[in-house]
Amino acid sequence: MASFISTLLLFIVTVGITPAVSQSSHPPESMCYDWGVSSEGAVSVMEGEAGWLSCPLFSHPSVYNYTSTQSAGHNLFWYRLPEGHDLEQPITYSSRLSKDRERLWLQPATVEDTGQYICMLRNKSSCSKIAMHLKVLRRDELALTSDCPPPVAVVGAQVAIPLQEGWTLNCPDLQDAAKMTNSTPLVTWYHVKTDGSRCYKYPFWNTDRQQKGASLEFYVMLDPYQGLYYCTVSYLRKGKTLNFTRSINVTAVYPTTLPKEPDILHPTEDQVFTVEQNTEVRLVCRGLFPYLNSLWDIWWTVDGKTLDKLNNPRFSKTNRQVKYDYGDRIEESVLVIKDFQSEDLNREYNCSVRNDRGSKSRRAQLEKEVSLPSMELGCGLGVTLVLMLLLFVVYHVFWLELLLLYRSWFGTDERHTDDKEYDVYISYARNSEEEQFVLSTLRRVLENELGYSVCIFDRDSLPGGTITDETLSFVARSRRLLVVVSPGYASQGSQALLELKAGIDGMALDGHLRVILVQYKPSRRQGWVRELRRARVALALVCWQGEKSRELTSRFWKRLRVELPVRRVSSREEEESSKEVALMRLHSQNSTNSQTGLITNTVKDPQKVLNSAA
Numbered sequence: 001m002a003s004f005i006s007t008l009l010l011f012i013v014t015v016g017i018t019p020a021v022s023q024s025s026h027p028p029e030s031m032c033y034d035w036g037v038s039s040e041g042a043v044s045v046m047e048g049e050a051g052w053l054s055c056p057l058f059s060h061p062s063v064y065n066y067t068s069t070q071s072a073g074h075n076l077f078w079y080r081l082p083e084g085h086d087l088e089q090p091i092t093y094s095s096r097l098s099k100d101r102e103r104l105w106l107q108p109a110t111v112e113d114t115g116q117y118i119c120m121l122r123n124k125s126s127c128s129k130i131a132m133h134l135k136v137l138r139r140d141e142l143a144l145t146s147d148c149p150p151p152v153a154v155v156g157a158q159v160a161i162p163l164q165e166g167w168t169l170n171c172p173d174l175q176d177a178a179k180m181t182n183s184t185p186l187v188t189w190y191h192v193k194t195d196g197s198r199c200y201k202y203p204f205w206n207t208d209r210q211q212k213g214a215s216l217e218f219y220v221m222l223d224p225y226q227g228l229y230y231c232t233v234s235y236l237r238k239g240k241t242l243n244f245t246r247s248i249n250v251t252a253v254y255p256t257t258l259p260k261e262p263d264i265l266h267p268t269e270d271q272v273f274t275v276e277q278n279t280e281v282r283l284v285c286r287g288l289f290p291y292l293n294s295l296w297d298i299w300w301t302v303d304g305k306t307l308d309k310l311n312n313p314r315f316s317k318t319n320r321q322v323k324y325d326y327g328d329r330i331e332e333s334v335l336v337i338k339d340f341q342s343e344d345l346n347r348e349y350n351c352s353v354r355n356d357r358g359s360k361s362r363r364a365q366l367e368k369e370v371s372l373p374s375m376e377l378g379c380g381l382g383v384t385l386v387l388m389l390l391l392f393v394v395y396h397v398f399w400l401e402l403l404l405l406y407r408s409w410f411g412t413d414e415r416h417t418d419d420k421e422y423d424v425y426i427s428y429a430r431n432s433e434e435e436q437f438v439l440s441t442l443r444r445v446l447e448n449e450l451g452y453s454v455c456i457f458d459r460d461s462l463p464g465g466t467i468t469d470e471t472l473s474f475v476a477r478s479r480r481l482l483v484v485v486s487p488g489y490a491s492q493g494s495q496a497l498l499e500l501k502a503g504i505d506g507m508a509l510d511g512h513l514r515v516i517l518v519q520y521k522p523s524r525r526q527g528w529v530r531e532l533r534r535a536r537v538a539l540a541l542v543c544w545q546g547e548k549s550r551e552l553t554s555r556f557w558k559r560l561r562v563e564l565p566v567r568r569v570s571s572r573e574e575e576e577s578s579k580e581v582a583l584m585r586l587h588s589q590n591s592t593n594s595q596t597g598l599i600t601n602t603v604k605d606p607q608k609v610l611n612s613a614a
Contacts, residue, residue, distance in 0.1 A: 032120065032127035042133035045109040050242040052176070053104045055119035056130050064121065064128075066102050073123045078104050081116040081131070088118060095238060100179075107180070107242050109136045160253045160293060160327055161221040169216040171231035172246045180242075181235040187214040190230040226252050253291040253327025260290040262353040264362045265330065275340055276369045283335040283364050285351035291327025294356040300335040301350045314338045335364075342368075400558040411566035414479055418512050422455040423565055425478035427499035430458070434486045434520050437544075442484070442518075449552055451567050457495070468498065475502040479565050481515045485532070485541075486523065500532060516563045517541045 038056040045051030055076065057064045066076075078099060079088040091097060091104070098105045106113055114136045120129040161167040177185045189202040189211055202211055209225065210217050218225065229250055234243040266286040267273070275281045289296045300317055302310050307317055316336045323330040333351065337344060345366055352361040395402065414420070424446060428438045438456070446452045455478055461470050475481060481503035506513040517532075517539050542559045549556035 032122065032129055035128065035130040037116075038130055038132040040132070042135050044135050044137060045106065045113075046137050046245065047111055047139050048108050050105070050107045050177075050244045051109045051134075052100075052106065053117055053119075053132060053134060055102045055104075055121075056132060057119060057121055057128060058102045069121060074121050074126075075123065076102065077120045077122070079118040079120065081118065083115050085115075105180075107237060111136050111138055157248045158251070159248055160251050160291060161218060161225075162255045163221050163223070163252050163326065164255055165221055167218040167221060169218065169229060169248060169250070171214055171233060172248070173244070174214055174231075174233055177233050177235045177244070180237050183236055185214065185233050185235040187211075188232045188234070189216050190232070191225075192228040192230070193224075194227045221252055223252055226250055251327070258290065260292050260355070261358040262290070262296065262355050262360055263288045264351060264353055264360055267351070267362060267364055269362065272365045272367050274369045275345065275366050277340055277342060279340055281337040281340045281344075283337070283349060283351075285333045285335070285362075285364075286322060287331050287333070287351075287353035289329050289331060289353070289355055290357075291329075292355055292357065296329075296331075296353070296355040298331050298333045298351070298353045300333060301352065302335075303348050304350075400555065400562065403562055404558060407562070407566050413567070414512070414565045418479070420477055420479045420512070421453070422474070422478040423452040423567075424480045424482050425455045425457075425475055425499070425503075426482045426484065427496055427503070428484040429486055429496055432486060434484050437520055438484055441550075442482075445552065445557065450557075450561065450564075452564065457499075467495065471495070471498050472502050475499060475506055475513075479512060479514075480563070481506070481513065483515060483517050483532075485517050485519045486521055514563070515539050516560070518560070519543045 035057075040056060040059075043051070043053055058066055069076075076099075078091045080091050081088050093099060096107055098107070102119075104117065104119075114134060116131050116133055118129050118131045120127065122128070157172055159167075159169065171187050174185060174187065191200045191202075191204060192198070202216070208218065208220050208222065210219070214231075216229065216231075227250060229248045230245055231248070232243055232245045234241055236242075264285065264287055266284060273281075273283055283300070285298065285300065287298045289298075298319065299306060302312075302315060307315050314337060316338075317333055318336065319331065319333045321329060322332045335349065335351075345368060349364040349366070350361050351364060352359060354360075426438055426442065428434045443454055443456060446454050455474050457471060457474060460474070461467075481499070483500060483503070503513065503515045507515055519541060521544075540563050542556060542563065544556055545554075548554060551557075
């Protein structure tokens with residue numbers, strides 16, 4: 001009796017069901033241990049197909065074995081509890097309902113067979129029973145096709161076939177059907193693609209899969225051959241043809257010739273985890289497990305101890321599958337350390353992986369995160385950006401003033417580096433509106449306000465000379481050629497065009513001469529002379545804006561000063577320069593009067609002229 005009780009306790013631990021002792025009517029003289037309902041779930045059978053129920057008491061041979069229980073005087077009884085009933089009913093055996101060892105056969109099953117079935121094992125001194133559900137599926141409730149078996153067929157197995165290798169697929173439970181008949185059962189194979197788009201009945205579309213007897217032979221496994229395979233078994237029993245269907249889920253895996261040792265993908269050997277004190281730290285480990293159809297494991301150790309042996313509530317882990325590819329799986333294990341402390345930095349953290357082919361471990365290196373003064377850096381960066389924006393705005397608005405200021409400080413006065421006589425030579429269209437602008441405005445400001453020495457041909461040339469020679473001479477002795485562009489430029493005679501050509505040639509030959517264009521009135525460039533249109537690409541153009549440009553502080557005069565030579569003179573130098581210019585003009589006027597025989601009293605006293613000029 002003691003051995004029987006120990007056997008029952010072992011079965012409780014194995015099955016995981018708490019028994020309830022009940023007084024059953026079968027047998028009346030003993031109590032029966034009720035193990036409840038089997039945890040394996042309901043058995044589904046298609047209406048009109050053969051099916052069977054296996055007593056769950058014999059699912060663990062170490063507890064109950066049919067042969068040993070029979071020799072010990074135990075008998076197996078089957079009862080049925082129909083749907084909507086509370087009382088168990090004994091099963092009346094017939095040619096359709098029969099018992100074979102630990103199985104109850106339904107050949108075939110009908111809709112009325114649906115319900116709960118109880119298998120009871122008892123003798124004169126003991127009794128045990130367990131229940132299971134049977135569900136018979138009606139054909140008119142399923143969307144069946146002529147090419148495929150029922151979609152609710154029992155999945156018999158999960159089979160993984162290596163790519164580019166051969167395999168033999170056997171129909172499950174075929175030997176059970178062979179016991180029920182003296183003839184060889186007939187097997188028909190079907191293949192449903194992985195996406196469920198179509199069902200194929202053997203023979204298939206190629207010769208890589210051939211049926212040999214009851215088995216399906218794979219000569220070469222390819223990716224399209226994955227999917228659900230049905231095998232329908234037909235057999236003859238007592239002159240009646242019966243059948244049942246089983247299914248096998250076939251998946252492709254990488255060939256067996258590839259390495260099958262596990263590997264650690266993360267962390268790498270030189271990777272360092274940056275941690276921060278008083279925060280939650282998560283150390284991630286990813287392991288690669290090639291397909292082996294065997295056990296595998298991934299885990300963390302802290303100071304050589306697994307987390308269950310460490311017994312520290314601050315340490316925990318979470319595992320999940322990251323990727324599954326043809327049988328190879330990438331698993332992730334995250335070590336979570338709550339409220340990370342400074343002493344945790346000195347611990348040793350190792351991630352390990354293992355399967356039947358080997359194992360591998362890698363240490364996780366930790367370093368303390370250097371806290372940066374984020375507030376100070378943010379403020380400094382903000383101030384820097386504001387200053388850069390202000391500088392950009394200031395330069396964009398006051399770039400002319402800044403450039404003039406820079407030239408006044410660091411610019412070189414060209415009078416000390418060349419032997420030129422004039423700063424500016426002004427070229428304009430004679431007998432036009434521009435002539436009045438040149439003589440009354442441009443010349444006056446350049447000479448009197450800005451202190452430049454200006455050369456105007458009609459004023460500074462000596463009578464009796466050749467116009468061409470003197471024009472070329474004046475242009476060569478000037479540092480800048482200022483061309484007043486207008487619609488009538490170079491069309492009122494050849495003088496302006498000669499000055500322009502001399503300036504362009506001098507700019508090409510003498511690097512000290514530069515040409516400046518001043519546009520007095522808007523004009524289309526199509527009306528300019530050819531030389532002027534060609535030179536415009538490399539020349540500066542300063543536009544006169546009427547009344548807006550009259551003030552010396554206007555943009556016109558600032559832009560023009562940028563193109564003119566740097567002028568930095570003292571008041572004494574300005575006075576001497578003015579006297580020198582006055583004397584030159586006086587000399588020119590006297591020469592003209594003497595040649596024409598005119599004697600005037602206005603030039604008798606040169607000193608008065610100098611004083612008036614000053």
